[in-house]
Amino acid sequence: MTMSLPRQAAPPQQPPPPRRTETRHERNRRRALTLLIIGLLIGVPAGYLVWCAHQSRDSGRDKAAKYAATGLTPTYPAKIQRRLYEVPVPHPADRVASYETNNWRTSRLYVQFRTTAAGLDTFLDAMGVDRGDLKKGAVTISARDRQVSGWTFQDPGPWWGLSHSQTNPAPTQDVVVNLSNPVLPMVYVVSRTVP
Numbered sequence: 001m002t003m004s005l006p007r008q009a010a011p012p013q014q015p016p017p018p019r020r021t022e023t024r025h026e027r028n029r030r031r032a033l034t035l036l037i038i039g040l041l042i043g044v045p046a047g048y049l050v051w052c053a054h055q056s057r058d059s060g061r062d063k064a065a066k067y068a069a070t071g072l073t074p075t076y077p078a079k080i081q082r083r084l085y086e087v088p089v090p091h092p093a094d095r096v097a098s099y100e101t102n103n104w105r106t107s108r109l110y111v112q113f114r115t116t117a118a119g120l121d122t123f124l125d126a127m128g129v130d131r132g133d134l135k136k137g138a139v140t141i142s143a144r145d146r147q148v149s150g151w152t153f154q155d156p157g158p159w160w161g162l163s164h165s166q167t168n169p170a171p172t173q174d175v176v177v178n179l180s181n182p183v184l185p186m187v188y189v190v191s192r193t194v195p
């Protein structure tokens with residue numbers, strides 16, 4: 001025999017507490033906060049997109065100017081260019097200018113810079129040659145390359161030059177050095193490679 005327990009009565013239904021009415025100040029504050037959040041959610045990404053588009057356009061203009069150049073421009077050659085063409089511009093160097101041409105047969109990098117006597121030795125050593133390989137009066141840069149670069153080599157010299165030939169795919173460099181000021185020699189290089 002089981003004993004049944006008396007059923008408990010349900011608690012009396014209590015009416016829900018009355019809703020607190022929002023004051024005008026609270027409502028305006030809530031709306032302003034909602035508007036601010038919506039503005040930030042839309043404005044920040046939109047501003048970022050505008051900024052990115054502006055950066056991209058500037059980058060495109062810079063590249064277009066670089067590739068539209070038809071002669072030496074007063075810029076360092078890019079690191080990858082210096083490595084591919086084996087033209088190690090020494091430090092310190094000033095009056096640096098460069099220009100690259102490419103076609104299906106030959107690619108050329110034209111570079112000029114002024115450096116110190118020690119910088120010239122460092123440059124030649126990095127190419128695998130030394131000052132003893134320079135020949136007095138030798139203008140080793142061809143007439144075609146002089147026309148492309150705008151170099152005339154008519155200023156007072158003495159002019160010293162060398163051609164550093166290497167087997168493909170390593171580049172071949174023609175170097176001319178103006179030693180009219182032996183403390184600050186001016187170096188002209190044409191490095192060409194066959195792709």
